[in-house]
Amino acid sequence: MNHYAVTAAVAACLFAQTLSQPVLAQSAAYSDGKIKIGVLTDLSGQLSDSTGQGSIAAAQMAVEDFGGSVNGTPVELIFADHQNKADVGASTARRWYDVDQVDAIIDVPNSAVALAVQQITKEKNRVAIFSSPASSDLTGKACTPNGIHWTYDTYALAHVTGEAVVASGLDSWYFLTSDYAFGHALERDTGAVVESQKGKVVGSVKMPANNADFSSFLLQAQASPAKVVALATAGADTQNAIKQAAEFGLGQSGKNIVALLLAISEVHALGLPATQGIMLTTPFYWDMSDETRAFSKRFFEKRKAMPTFYQAGVYGAVSHYLKAIKAAGTDAAPTVMKTMKETPVNDFMTKNGTVREDGRVLRDMYLFQVKTPAESKAPWDYYKLVRSIPAERAFRPLSESECPLVKKM
Structure with missing residues (x-):
């Protein structure tokens, strides 16, 4: 230690x-x-x-x-x-x-x-x-x-990214989900948003964390009728899933990859050719x-x-x-x-x-899209702002809270 x-x-x-x-x-x-x-x-x-x-x-x-x-x-x-x-x-x-x-x-x-x-x-x-x-x-x-x-939190990621993607017409989703508390919460919160916007979750698969081979999971997603393959993953798992999705040609087969949690370090590691066009939610970007x-x-x-x-x-x-x-x-x-x-x-x-x-800290959240290589003017110039979401819209309202500290009216 x-x-x-x-x-x-x-x-x-x-x-x-x-x-x-x-x-x-x-x-x-x-x-x-x-x-x-x-x-x-x-x-x-x-x-x-x-x-x-x-x-x-x-x-x-x-x-x-x-x-x-x-x-x-x-x-x-x-x-x-x-x-x-x-x-x-x-x-x-x-x-x-x-x-x-x-x-x-x-x-x-x-x-x-x-x-x-x-x-x-x-x-x-x-x-x-x-x-x-x-x-x-x-x-x-x-x-x-x-x-x-x-x-x-997962509620904000789900509501900002999920609502924007469903509103664009991508209304059928398949989840590749990390099999621990984070992944379960992110799939749950995002699935609820998709369905509240009249979309449909057509399937999901739970995957072990720190996974090096996504091939069987990606093939299941590719065979589904879903328009969106949503990654309820983090860190190296997200990087490996995006990289292997490109190798399997999921984009060319009509699937849209949505990374529900993506850090700029992961975009940097993967490069813009692999990540261009991905929508992501974050409270911070260095060039704001x-x-x-x-x-x-x-x-x-x-x-x-x-x-x-x-x-x-x-x-x-x-x-x-x-x-x-x-x-x-x-x-x-x-x-x-x-x-x-x-x-x-x-x-x-x-x-x-x-x-x-x-x-819960309430702060504004931001929906970004990863730039294309041609749009990027310098190293780490990776995001373009799509919209700003005020805190009261991004995070779960107290009226829906299960927290025992919250005084119910």
């Missing part, structure tokens, strides 16, 4: 030693004399390129931009690889909370791992802010007072504004790649947490959660976002 710590700069530590007594009294409200954040991520599996070391770098940037300390108390960052195993993620979270005195866990790609960590976080009364897992159950039936679903470009340039200097929306979300999650801790004057989870929910989310990717009572 890889662990690693980032502490405040020496100068910040020296400065903290000279703080006046009132500030020292305030910093005493922080447990153990430090604020400790754990980045639980994928360092070795199919999401390691889109999260992994890039998520750690984004968290580092957020801590550095905050000055390395809060009210004179140093911020420490550690990380671990959950290996895409729920039991490994759960045991890491338990050890971090019980032994290492971690105050908050960030990132957690893989919905099965995130759901396990969510429950342990509730049991230990700490904070978890999920940037990379997708399952909308995190703020649905599995919601807790201690969890925030930060960046996106001066602010996104400025952050992405700094990130690129560290990682030699543009940030994915997962990694951009990690930066925002850490920043919002530190702002809340500073405002609250404590790292006690109930007070910090209350402060985060009362504080608007404002950073380079979100303007006046809110943290809802179920833990």
Whole structure:
């Protein structure tokens, strides 16, 4: 298990030693004399390129931009690889909370791992802010007072992409679905959208994660009457499915490939000839504004790649947490959660976002289409904006929520 710590700069530590007594009294409200954040991520599996070391770098940037300390108390960052195993993620979270005195866990790609960590976080009364897992159950039936679903979810992916594709006339769908919590939730949420728009789900097949050979699944999809082959997959599975779909000539046979979850790192790895024309939903693209470009340039200097929306979300999650801790004057989870929910989310990717009572962050989402090679003018110039979707349309309304924290009228 890889662990690693980032502490405040020496100068910040020296400065903290000279703080006046009132500030020292305030910093005493922080447990153990430090604020400790754990980045639980994928360092070795199919999401390691889109999260992994890039998520750690984004968290580092957020801590550095905050000055390395809060009210004179140093911020420490550690990380671990959950290996895409729920039991490994759960045991890491338990050890971090019980032994290492971690105050908050960030990132957690893989919905099965995130759901396990969510429950342990509730049991230990700490904070978890999920940037990379997708399952909308995190703020649905599995919601807790201690969890925030930060960046996106399967409901938003389903509604933004699903509605647009069905509206274009592609109304019969066949799902290739990763056989774990994320894939199940994404197929469920998207299938519901397709059917609500008078479309039809004609079939689906569940596939093991980290799959290298999609041939039998693609042949089943090709033999179906569906107009759309929808990939409810992530990371390397999505890359392999798109690559092999091109090799099998699914496009030439009249099938339309829809990648329900696609990161820019995966488009970069596959190349525009293989991905051109694909529609995708994301809350962030590096080339959207001066602010996104400025952050992405700094990130690129560290990682030699543009940030994915997962990694951009990690930066925002850490920043919002530190702002809340500073405002609250404590790292006690109930007070910090209350402060985060009362504080608007404002950073380079979100303007006046809110943290809802179920833990869902509401932010605008965007439907993009991957450019053709001829349309792309430079490396990483991959997307063109199709439409913007306001937060209240993109995410599940509270009236439909299964979260027990939500007060029903």
